Amino acid sequence: MITPAYCATMARYNTWQNGCLRRAMAQLPEAELTAERGAFFGSILGTANHLLWGDRMWMSRFSDVEKPAVSIRESRDLNPTSSAWEAERFRLDGRIELWAESLHAVDLTGKLTWVSGAVGREVTMPYALCVMHMFNHQTHHRGQIHAMLTAAGAKTEDTDLFVMPGAS
Known part of the structure; x- marks a missing residue:
């Protein structure tokens, strides 16, 4: 379904x-980052926090x-x-990259079972599908944040995977 190389690429993309x-958020005052914007998680910072939360939750299932x-x-x-979000985000991104770089094909096989607070029950899914979901969840919420930053007047950068430094 997916390979360790895919995971390493997506971790670098993340x-x-x-x-x-972070660079776009730094252009705005804190009040703009915490202003209610009608998004599912409210504000730019609220959505960034949820994304960080989701990554930590998935990584707690995949690693230590x-x-x-x-x-x-x-x-x-x-x-x-x-600034508190930025420090946590930086640390977790490094952990995600180290985890992805250490994967072997066999690590992406089998099933993962956990109790999901989101759906209120035990869930069992293919491990590789869970990893794909984590990366998809990241992209989904970063897209929301990108749109809110743009609407707030911040200058944002390209999001295309093929222009990522070192992608080719």
Whole structure:
């Protein structure tokens, strides 16, 4: 279904794109980042926090990353400021890259079972599908953040995978 090379590429893409978001977020005052924008997780920072929360939750299932201390409903409030978010994001992106670079094909086989707070029950899915979901979830929410940043007047960067430094 997927390969370790795919995971390493997507982990690098995640790090690159989160750097782009950090630079765009730095252009706006904190009040703009926390302003309610009608998104599912409210604000730019709320959505960025949810994305970080989701990555930590998935990585706690895939590796030794500690799962978030708050529920999905509280995920928008994971970090109170953009600078706190930025520090956590930087650390987790490094962990995701190290994890992805250490994968072997056999690591992506089998099934993963966990209790999902989002659906309120135990779930079992193919491990590779769960990894794909994590990367897809990242791209989905970064797209929302990108749109909110653009609407708020921040200058954003390219999001195309093929223009990622070192992609070719």
